[in-house]
Amino acid sequence: TAVDHYIKPEHRTSFQSSRVDQIVGIGSGSTVPYVVDRIAQQGKEVNQGRVFVPTGFQSRQLIVAAGLTLGDVDEYPSIDVTIDGADEVDRELNLIKGGGACHLREKVIAEAAETFVVVADYRKNSEFLGTNYPPGVPIEVVPFAYGKVLSAVQKTFGAPKATLRMAVKKAGPVVTDNGNFVIDAPFEREKMLDPASVLKQTKLLTGVVEVGLFCNMAKAAYFGNEDGTVTIRR
Ligand code: DER
Numbered sequence: 001t002a003v004d005h006y007i008k009p010e011h012r013t014s015f016q017s018s019r020v021d022q023i024v025g026i027g028s029g030s031t032v033p034y035v036v037d038r039i040a041q042q043g044k045e046v047n048q049g050r051v052f053v054p055t056g057f058q059s060r061q062l063i064v065a066a067g068l069t070l071g072d073v074d075e076y077p078s079i080d081v082t083i084d085g086a087d088e089v090d091r092e093l094n095l096i097k098g099g100g101a102c103h104l105r106e107k108v109i110a111e112a113a114e115t116f117v118v119v120a121d122y123r124k125n126s127e128f129l130g131t132n133y134p135p136g137v138p139i140e141v142v143p144f145a146y147g148k149v150l151s152a153v154q155k156t157f158g159a160p161k162a163t164l165r166m167a168v169k170k171a172g173p174v175v176t177d178n179g180n181f182v183i184d185a186p187f188e189r190e191k192m193l194d195p196a197s198v199l200k201q202t203k204l205l206t207g208v209v210e211v212g213l214f215c216n217m218a219k220a221a222y223f224g225n226e227d228g229t230v231t232i233r234r
Pocket of ligand 1: 027028029030084086087088102103
């Protein structure tokens with residue numbers, strides 16, 4: 001539904017050269033493959049006029065595997081629309097992202113877009129952040145600083161149960177596409193009532209590369225319901 005609303009043949013890029021009709025940012029995670037499939041179903045001819053900018057290695061693989069034109073944010077720093085998943089969405093469309101440890105590049109591509117749209121299943125639809133995503137806020141940190149950041153987040157920032165994200169099929173911590181570690185920080189409920197403050201406070205910690213809170217960025221969220229219907233929040 002989100003694709004049908006935002007990625008249509010009549011959508012034209014106002015400023016790119018005539019050969020490109022639309023620049024599309026493609027997010028990461030398990031929901032975005034459905035987005036890419038839907039776009040590919042529109043057919044080669046329509047997609048020939050589009051360039052797709054990835055938000056990480058998985059996203060790049062999806063674009064290439066679907067036979068869509070891969071673009072780079074260096075060449076296309078202004079994107080028409082970015083579609084991405086989310087780990088949780090609150091009633092003001094603030095997001096927790098980073099469950100897949102891709103939130104740095106996702107935020108770059110989301111910010112570069114004129115329109116940023118979220119697709120998620122109904123379980124991500126919350127009143128407040130931190131309600132339905134127990135791991136908490138993903139914080140990408142440079143490996144050198146992870147111990148200091150973890151300690152600060154646990155002891156002074158209200159996330160005593162914060163942990164370094166360990167890999168499952170690899171010994172040691174998860175390593176992001178940028179070569180960094182991820183701390184998962186379940187902040188206390190009252191802190192998460194103001195996600196923008198948590199974002200500002202955490203982002204200022206030296207060694208923090210990016211925080212998985214996307215505040216005041218999404219224009220709409222499309223929730224897939226169990227019965228196949230779609231709930232749209234704008
Ligand atoms: O890691 C990420 O930011 C993903 O986009 C995540 O937020 C959503 O992943 P999902 O579509 O697998 O739930």
